Amino acid sequence: MNKKIIVLGSTGSIGTQTLDVARWRGYRVTGLVAGRNIELLLRQVHEFKPEVVFATSAIDAANLPSGTRLAASAAEVAAADADVVVAAIPGLAGLEPVRAAVRAGHLVALANKESMVAAGDLLWQEASEYGADFIPVDSEHSAIFQCLVGEPRENAAELLLTASGGPFREGPEDLSRVTPEQALAHPRWNMGPKVSIDSATLMNKGLEVLEARALFGVGLEQIKVVIHPQSYVHSMVRFKDGQIKAQLGPTDMRLAIQYALSYPARPPTPLANEPLPTVLNFAEPDSERFPALSLAYEAGRVGGVAPVVLNAANEVAVNAFLNRQIPFTAITKIVAKLLEEAPALELTWENLYAADTWTRARAEELI
Incomplete structure (x- = not known):
């Protein structure tokens, strides 16, 4: 076809x-x-x-x-x-x-x-x-989707989103001095500037938590994030009986893209098969060092237009960091401040755009 x-x-x-x-x-x-x-x-x-x-x-x-x-x-x-x-x-x-x-x-x-x-x-x-x-298409959500194929959704107990930990997983201790060039140097994935900075703050994973809730219709408490530096396990599903399905593969987005375009077929690709990694590590994320993840969960719990505010504030702050207007650590500080000030509105198309406009203007004032 x-x-x-x-x-x-x-x-x-x-x-x-x-x-x-x-x-x-x-x-x-x-x-x-x-x-x-x-x-x-x-x-x-x-x-x-x-x-x-x-x-x-x-x-x-x-x-x-x-x-x-x-x-x-x-x-x-x-x-x-x-x-x-x-x-x-x-x-x-x-x-x-x-x-x-x-x-x-x-x-x-x-x-x-x-x-x-x-x-x-x-x-x-x-x-x-x-x-x-x-x-x-996101590798993590593609992995969850693949793990759920053939499984009744009610059998899923937890969605486990893996995260590489980004370029600052092991240092430096003082993140306020890191440069855009350092933050853009992702250790595993080749991505655009916005996603790369979000990966460095772990906001990308926070957004993925909220996306997973919307895509798969599960509660926030059923979505967990685990740090997996090798990025070979793209995500996992833990089922109610305690068993876990994981989707593994090379860090090449073309595999997830082709899966989305050809589903349910799995045609061959010209990519060479990579050897299996000898070590797979998993760890809890450091929410004190990377508060973005907690902010995303908070926005999800508040609901209404709070995720809109989270996203808009982050977009403006990331752009300001890339333009060297603010330090790296100010990104999440701006997001946190705007979540505190966010109007309590139900989610409608009109309120979505109003909240987005307000947030961007207020974020620019803070910058």
Whole structure:
């Protein structure tokens, strides 16, 4: 089958790896969305010749091949004809295209965790209404999904999300002096800047906890995080009888991407088989050194728009750190302050966007 896919965020880490998978499988790419990397986007457009394309930076339509039209928005591309939409635009900027894909009735291969964190209940309501569905792309959620295949959900007692521990797992003791370059140097995964910084603070794992709750319909108390430096066990499920299923594999996101695009098939890949690691270590996360994880659980317990505030405050703070406006340790301090000040609002689409706007403005004031 010549499967048709749309890639939202095609020039980022997940997007470029998705296009690798499209080359392996011969998938037809019908839509592409990118940000500012117009040069790479145009190379992708001329290779895959999608029907529709959009970028947040200006594109000269004269540079597009015959048969490719320029859309007015990312949401327009997300709603175009496809079998699967890969949602890989980072941050809450990816929410509207995800929602458009859902309202078009698409299967969404979700790599944009912030959409599910901020609007999980709302997105599932619309997915039910429009006949859409989600399959996770994040390696941890893909692992949980794979462990649950064939298992009644009520048999799952705990979801165990693994974390590498990031670049600062073993030092330095004083994190206030670390630089963006140090924080971006993830020991195991090759990711974009936002996700890399989130991994260094462990906020990425906190967001993944909230995403797992929304994706799999379990309580926060059923989701645990374990530090696993080798990153070979991508996540696990402990069942009510005490047995554990784990999904293991190399640290190559193309495997999780291909699984999402080809599920339930497991076609071969051109990747070489890696040897099994000789040691697998697991440890508890250090919540004092990395308070982001506790903040995410707190936002999940408060509910309403608190996860929206958590996400927005973190996005602004991470950007400020990357721009050398604040120290590394100020990221979680800003998030904690805004969670304290967050308005107590139920989650609706209107309240979501109001809370997001308020949080970003207030975070900028604090910075």
